[in-house]
Structure formats: structure tokens, C-alpha cells
Amino acid sequence: MDEAQRQAILNKIHALKDLRIFYNMNDRDVFEVMKRCETRHYAAGEVVFAEGDTDHRLYVIVKGEFEITTQNTLGEPMRFFCAGEGLIFGEMAFLDAQPRSAKVTATEAAEVFSITPEQFSELLDQQPATAARFMMGVAEILSRRLRGANQRIKHAT
Template sequence: MSGSFVDFTLLARATEDTRTFGAGEIIFREGDAGTEFFVVKSGKVAIRHGNKTLQLLGEGEIFGEVALIDSAPRSATVVAETDTVVVPVSEKQFLFMTSESPYFALNVMRVLARRLRASNTALPDG
């Protein structure tokens, strides 16, 4: 496994369905229902919990996938850091891709594992 970044750019190029957000616009809020995840086609987004920025994501990265996996409300707020274009991927598309492509499912798991490791590293020793 080379590097920890998984590139989902191909998924973003597979459709013309996009959404555009200006810098500072909220893409979704913590607590919202999650019926889709997103691929960043261009720009940067910030994943925030309260007033803390947990992660900055750019082109080819995904966010919002956790709500599709566990059917729980969004666990963070996502804000466009710059003018941003995202590609929405519906729950139906997500289920199809994970069932038809084990490699896609493995890549999503790699993203989740990388984020979990980063969160664990950020925890204070105690």
C-alpha cells in the first residue's frame, strides 16, 4: 500500500452531476441526515467539529461516507474553504459500487482507517 492518500478523481469524472459552493458556504451540518457522500472535484473543504477543524480535503478526496455506512446523522460540519465543486454520490450508487467493486470498498475503508489513525494520534495521552 503506497502512501495514505486514496484518489477518487476517476469517480468525480464519471458524471456531470456537480454542486458548486463559494468559499465559506456550508455543504452540510453536523446532525443532518446523510443520503449521499461527495468527491471533491476542485477546491478545498474543511471538516469541522464545533470550532475545531479536523481535516482539510482537496481534489480527489471524499467526505460524508460515514453517514452512508452507519445510517447515523452527519458527525461533522463541512465547509467550503475555497470556491469548491463537489460530485454527489447517492446511497444507491454507493451500495452498487461497494457490492460490485471490492477495490472501491477497500479504498473507502482505507480512507476511514487513515482518518481513524489521525484522530487517535491527535488524542492527548492519558
């Protein structure tokens, strides 16, 4: 690896450390996660996955914003929320291996890292402490999301 490649990797690691999911990780941890992830880019309006899809990737938003929607029992669209930089989506299917429960669409040009359960299992086997810190980041984001949902329910009644 030449110096330019090394510097590009360090720059990416430092940029990623600003994301909420990596708040408790050092450079080496971020690198270990990053090397197992795939980078994907989406255009505004592009669908990442639809409700019922069986892909189980977890997505970390590096740049951009995504809308998460579903249909109610009458078939009408329902918007859950928008997720932006530093947040995640796809965590339910990633954790329980069930079909997707919502549709995710990019609302602007976006970049994500995605990791499969198999890639995470590899991380867990080879770098268990890093995997634990990554999952703590996931848990912290989910906790904030649940608290927000609780507040919306509380104020809706």
C-alpha cells in the first residue's frame, strides 16, 4: 500500500468516526468494520429495498438521507421517519433474519456502508471486542429511535 492509499484510508476512518454508530471506536475498530463493509451509492428516488425483500444487510448512512415507509392495513403509504448521516436502517432484518418490514428510498444522493450478517459474524469471530463496540453503537441508535417513538406516542394521545 502506498502513502496515498494509506492516507485515503485514514481520511475515511476519521470521517467515519464522526458518525454516531462509531462514537465508541478507535481507528483500528473502524478499519476492521470498514474492511468488511461494502460501499454503495444511491441517487435521489432510488429504492434500496422494498417491504418483503429478504436481503438482511444493515446499512450505515455515510452521506445523504433516506425515507422509511410502509403501507397501513388499508394499503395507504405511511412514513415512519427519515434517516440521515450517521444513522442506520435495515437493522430489524439484520438482527432477526425476517423479510423487510418497510421500504427505504434515498431522498437525495447518498452513500452507505452495508454489512451482511455473515460479514458481521466474521468480525465477531476475528475481532470480538470490535464487534461488541459496533453493536453498542447500533443499540444506542435504536434506543434513541425508540425513545423518540415513545415521545411521539405520548404526545399523540
